[in-house]
Amino acid sequence: MEYDNHFVKVEVDRSVALITLDRPKANAVDLALYDELRRTFHRLGKDDRVRAAVFTGAGKVFCGGNDVTDFVDLDFEGATEYLAHVRLTFNAMYDCPVPIVGAINGGAVGTGIVLATLCDVRIASERAVFALPEIDVGVLGGARHVMRLAGQGMTRMMMYTGRRIDAEEALHAKIVDRVVPHDDLMSTAMELAGEIAEKSPPAIRLAKQGLNRCETMSLKEGYEFECTLTAAVRQTAEASEGALAFLEKRRPRYADRG
Numbered sequence: 001m002e003y004d005n006h007f008v009k010v011e012v013d014r015s016v017a018l019i020t021l022d023r024p025k026a027n028a029v030d031l032a033l034y035d036e037l038r039r040t041f042h043r044l045g046k047d048d049r050v051r052a053a054v055f056t057g058a059g060k061v062f063c064g065g066n067d068v069t070d071f072v073d074l075d076f077e078g079a080t081e082y083l084a085h086v087r088l089t090f091n092a093m094y095d096c097p098v099p100i101v102g103a104i105n106g107g108a109v110g111t112g113i114v115l116a117t118l119c120d121v122r123i124a125s126e127r128a129v130f131a132l133p134e135i136d137v138g139v140l141g142g143a144r145h146v147m148r149l150a151g152q153g154m155t156r157m158m159m160y161t162g163r164r165i166d167a168e169e170a171l172h173a174k175i176v177d178r179v180v181p182h183d184d185l186m187s188t189a190m191e192l193a194g195e196i197a198e199k200s201p202p203a204i205r206l207a208k209q210g211l212n213r214c215e216t217m218s219l220k221e222g223y224e225f226e227c228t229l230t231a232a233v234r235q236t237a238e239a240s241e242g243a244l245a246f247l248e249k250r251r252p253r254y255a256d257r258g
Helices: 031-046 076-095 111-117 143-150 152-161 167-172 182-197 201-214 219-233 237-247
Strands: 008-013 016-021 052-057 061-063 100-104 107-109 121-125 129-131 178-180
Touching: 008 031, 016 031, 016 182, 031 076, 052 061, 052 182, 061 111, 076 111, 100 111, 100 182, 107 111, 111 129, 111 143, 121 167, 121 182, 129 167, 143 152, 167 178, 178 182, 201 219, 201 237
Parallel strands: 016 052, 052 100, 061 107, 100 121, 107 129, 121 178
Antiparallel strands: 008 016
């Protein structure tokens, strides 16, 4: 699987894809980069080598948000078209069947904080900071994604003020799941992705599908949907191998895809 990207670097090693946003100076996202991210996550879901992914930013910033030069002459019609590209990109990342571990290495502002929330698990460097600064540059957006994790009060405070919060505040607000020393960030994220990659590939993909769908379902509807996924995963050879390995007290032997 070839990715052929300019600013989104993809490396696959032992079933784990390392995806690095690399657009100097601050990994700011313009229209072309939104489309490159969308294509990357679509392809990632079809890449049979990949069982888990780590998503991070190059340099000192995770993602500095939108390239504000895109907004200077943007009128209503232009904004409507532009934001359609943005939504498709965010949907591609959320819907990607491969679990994504976010390694938040620095500033995650605007689009950056949304990209962080779209990861399945977020591990932050102690140097990371988070913000919704759209109110200061004449746009709105991103708050609904943050609200999935942080709740109403924190999201509204960040949206209304554009104020930055540090990694510990983000951990307390549940925007991230763990904060680690900066030098330990990538090893911690890669270790978690490696642990996920050792699980049954079809079961992991069905599990992510179930978790995504259950977010918008009631308790009873969500569990009923999970039951249909359990029946589906039982049709795979990996399910039988997993159960047999458990009984025989050994590691399961899944087909090598990496």
